[in-house]
Amino acid sequence: MSITSNTPVDASSPTPLDNWLALLESRHFKTIDMGVDRVQLVKQRLGLQFACPVIMVAGTNGKGSTCAMLESMLLRAGYKVGLYIKPHFLKFNERAQVNGVSATDEELIASFEAVEAQRGDISLTYFEFTTLAIMHLLASANLEVVILEVGLGGRLDAVNVIDADIAIVTSIDIDHTDYLGDTREKIGFEKAGIFRAGKTAICSDPVPPQSLIDHANAIGADLWLLGRDFNYTGDKQQWNYGGRSQRRNSLGYPSLRGANQLLNASAALAALEALRFQLPVSAQEVRTGLVTVELPARFQVMPGQPLVVLDVAHNPHAAATLGQNLDNMGFHPYTFGIFGAMQDKDIHGILTQLKGRIDHWCVTDLPLPRAATAEQLKQQLQEVGVVAQEAAGAESTIQMFPNPAQAYANALSRAGENDRIVVFGSFVTVAGVMKARKSGFH
Template identity: 75%
Template sequence: MNKLPTTLSDWLAKLETMHPKAIDMGLERVAQVKDRLGIRFDCPVIIVGGTNGKGSTCAMLESILLQAGYRVGTYTSPHLLDFNERARLNGELASDEALIEQFAAVEAGRGEVSLTYFEFTTLAVMRLFAQARPDAVIFEVGLGGRLDAVNVLDADVAIVTSVDIDHTDYLGSTREEIGFEKAGIFRPGKTAICGDPIPPQSLVDHAQAIGADLWLFGRDYNYAGDKQQWNYGGRGQRRNSLGYPALRGANQLLNAAAALAALEALRNRLPVGAQEVRNGLVMVDLPGRFQVLPGRPTVILDVAHNPHAAATLAQNLNHMAFHPYTYAVFGAMQDKDISGIIAQIKDKIDHWCVTDLPLPRAATAEQIRQKLLDAGVIPEAKAGAERTIQTFSSPAAAYANALSRAGENDRIAVFGSFLTVAGVMEARRAEGLS
């Protein structure tokens, strides 16, 4: 019998090579192991899917419920620096020891069933939460919805935050095809919330076909606000004089309104007071989502890795105070619409520091450079030019270069893959910075 790993890093290394495919869509294998492990929840289960805004919506729900005194399990992915970020119990990261114990249980319970890294770790976190018997659990979908491992759970409330083009190899190439995949987390007779202001018809049709209770933004719930505060209005509940969420950015009120709609739907099981909502929104924290770091030059971290998210980032950059020059530290996966991302944000960037990433499926810095040239971004010229493109072997090296050239009134936008943002966060952590 093979000896089991004893450290979290050894476990994660083992899981990366256990299944022949990194992504293997389908629920049969996961459901089989879930049943063997006896994973079930008596508390409300909230599942959050969508192209962008999933992590922010989960963070707001978690923050509000914690302020209301509930015990909450929250599962999100991917992580930025430490795997433990994926599993939070009552706001605290799961310990290495707790995760190792659950990994061993899944390994013992899976028998001959082969699981991907994501499926295995998702089951481990589900078992961790089920044993903790919390008052509510929040699960973020990994990819799509219908065939994602998280979807072996039946959601009491399912939220689809937004629908746009991403992961076309798995989900389809149109909003209608992708909308159907996202709607797969809806359940008959249960609340299904769509936060996208223009929902795909496929999502609406699927909700109706299965008899889900569909809440549409603009029809069943809405928000209104001014520069100081905002109000939420739902089917039977109003929340007035709310402060803006601590998470910055153009779409955060859409995410916050979807979170409040979910809480309205659950108000008989998880009542939450007005002050708890206010406190939760003000105290919510989520690294890497238009995160503006203290100090000069201004540094912005944003995991915008598709055109929809890049358009939002461009809008957010537009709303900031004037900065003479903007530097970009950018790296992305090869399967992303890199040209689409560039098209949305190129007018906001003066100097591009593009980077390789430590994964085989990442686009090389040279490939990104070529796409920038194809998009009409002025190529590199002599030193001191108004616009430049330079390539680097790592996010840390790209960031160091941007930092060395940026003036104190300039800004550096670090965006693209989670690995781009994580690489810069790692470099800053090594220097003792936040």
């Protein structure tokens, strides 16, 4: 089956790739359908395998940053690197990176057609289908190392049909409780599902659940724990990594800002240490890779005034880190918060972490059935004790908007040049503001 078009299209018209994505979204009866059996069958039909080391990264928070640091350092070392990362902000192509460049529509469509040709009567979710297609694309690209970001959990995630040479779990916290369980022990077990017997398993959570440790030991994985097998130290100028047999001293701080980035960087360096004979990376390549790494919306501070911060904090653990990072920024007279979230998230927990740090709340609807409404978000704010004043010039306000772009425009109209605007919550919230900025709102 092929979805193509010979007629010219303007920039606003659906492309063949758009048509594919719309078809995939409409097909499966569930958005999330946990389990790997169906994906495993299609993978086997495709003959999908990698002829190079594979690094897989799971975690509640920090997995995207860890993937980006690994990619940056390995690219600096001159390797041919593939990266699967998600979700995207402006274009689906962002999810598939080959040597730091997004895949083209044509490359993606060719892999979509390959999956379609092999799936037969097997029904796949949007995520399962696109995951197989992107892994097919990367497996066909003559790469020297592949980095795969897990979507949800680990054990039952579609990415886990691949056996990773290095498996990293960054952090474990309460999120996606409907699918992963409602305790860190249950969630830790799910994430440990990406570990493999005899292979390196890295966990950079400072307090790993016992379930993760037990599972790694039970299957015979080579478990590296923060504080036991690798660690970091540092001061305000530089930091050092120490592993089982390798030290990296006098490192510059990663260009990704935030309190937890040294945990993520340490996990990435542990992975490189485990691969040091297959993929050696020099001290200078590590330094350069860390200080030049880029990843959108992980405490991303945009240039200009008022200051704009983009952060995809969408669970209490990430919100606590965002709050800490905001506290470390120095004084701003007023902070405007643009917030939209999915209704299955712990919205109460997120808002509790940021209560008192935001003066003017701009809560927004999002264009997805799963999303909480602006009205629901306002109610949650009131429940955590945010008291809004309605008068002009009030010190604290809550306003509701139909989309992130209008929320952003309103915040811009009210913010002084020394104030700051924090955009956080769902990726869809941040993407909506990114699009607004691209179209001329600054």
